[in-house]
Amino acid sequence: MLKVLIVDDHAVSRTDLKTMLDWENCGFYISGEAYNGIHAIQLIKEDVPDIVITDINMPGMNGLGLIEQLEREYPQVRIVVLSAYDDFDYVRQSMKRGAMDYVLKHRLSASVLLDILKTVESSILVFRNERDKQNEMYHELKIRKDSLRQEFIKKLLEGSVSDRDEMLGQLESLDIAMDTENLLVTAAEIDDFRFIEERFSSKEVDVFIQTLLDISNEILSDWEKSIIIHKGREKFAIIFSLGHIHSRMYVYNQLYTFLNRIRTEIKKYLNITASFGVSSVCNEMSQLHHAYSEAASILKDKFYKGKNGIFIESTSSKHEEGFFCLDIKDEKAIYAALKNQDFETVKSLIDAVFNKISRLRLSSKSTQMICAELINIVNKASKDAGIEMSKLYTAGDIPYNLIQKYEVLMDIKSWILNLYHKFIEILQRMKCRGTYSDIIQKAMEYIQRNYKNDVSLQDVSDIVGVTNSYISRLFKEECRMGFTEYLNHVRVEHAKHYIEHGELKLKEIVSHVGFNNYNYFFKVFKEMTGMTPLEYEQTCRK
Incomplete structure (x- = not known):
């Protein structure tokens, strides 16, 4: 609905206007009323109306002064003049300064007022349509000009513009x-x-x-x-x-x-x-x-x-292309450390490889070839140990393609080290299983299959056929941890896997690995890893 401001120094006249129409049913509403031009300007500064219906003869600022200021500062506002004076000079000055219509109060009726308002409404709609078209055209021109600026700068950076006069002309015409x-x-x-x-x-x-x-x-x-x-x-x-x-x-x-x-x-x-x-x-x-x-x-x-x-300054020297592959001694040393599950030695050897890459400023192509050889080492060790590749890599991942996604040497190195660490963890778990009793091995297998569900000590006892107290004692003796701690350990390891590969959001991971409480998951995760899940996620993204 269009907003209407009534301006008249006589309260009775303002009341007559307010009660002359069912304003809202006609598509208008009275947003305020003022007793002279000065008061009207104060109200308009707070809330600009669409239409001002004003008297001419008022103390302070009269109607003509109000019309003049509105035309200067609020040209979008439509003005209707009401007056008790049938004076041609008033009419002429009002229309000249921007009023749309001039009506004598004694001739005003509901039908006359509504006709005037509808005419004003049509004028406002035309104005708004034109304004919207102009704004749309201005917006399109601005987008076009921004695009031309971008294209011109791109050409400068590509060296495809060499004429100085053309450069100066484009800078000026595109306001750069x-x-x-x-x-x-x-x-x-x-x-x-x-x-x-x-x-x-x-x-x-x-x-x-x-x-x-x-x-x-x-x-x-x-x-x-x-x-x-x-x-x-x-x-x-x-x-x-x-x-x-x-x-x-x-x-x-x-x-x-x-x-x-x-x-x-x-x-x-x-x-x-x-x-x-x-x-x-x-x-x-x-x-x-x-x-x-x-x-x-x-x-x-x-x-x-x-x-x-x-x-700000390049410290890189010319790329050396002579170092294409791992030294055979390094390859054998890394493989031996892997089989011995000696991660510290593995880390030291890989640190040396990447330090050499950085020192020689090898190209990314040479770096990827070396990383492919490092991946081949862990793949060979996995095959020799009978470890399925699906336990090392996420389904569908091609490790040789994964390393190409990383933009910095540090991230590539971190990914390689995580791969080697995962292999050693799997190997250690396989080795440990041979030292457990049949009862504990069955319990562990059941937990691995069902860790996502609610698993209780009673469930495990029923599966392996012993009492709760007996299997609880065996967990502490053979695994050096209680049943609940072992179950949480399994769940946290799986949570780490999901975090590393970004397959699920943290809140999804909580329920996916069997935890019922988000805060409890955070508490257990930090106790076992030394960091919160969020901190662990950040280390994986580095």
């Missing part, structure tokens, strides 16, 4: 606030983008990217001249105009401050991280593509230094 010299380029990318694409829908990923751009633009607005563009998937580029040259240290300190703000905000609001590579100062806009190539090259240091970093 950027200098033509003393520029600095940052190449940026969202970390672990492949995992983000797996966990979220394409629409949700688009929201991530747009939100990152919005956050970045908000922060970069504090830099006098800068622009950020999305180059595709996880990649972005930021160009900073340096203006008057400051010291090198000042420039990079300022830049680090801005990039760190972006890092902090996207972590806070999106729970994602990003890495940045920063070029040296570019003296000419025509050389921006060289600066971007330099920044992108520096960003490759992320593979060796880790995620969520700001890399």
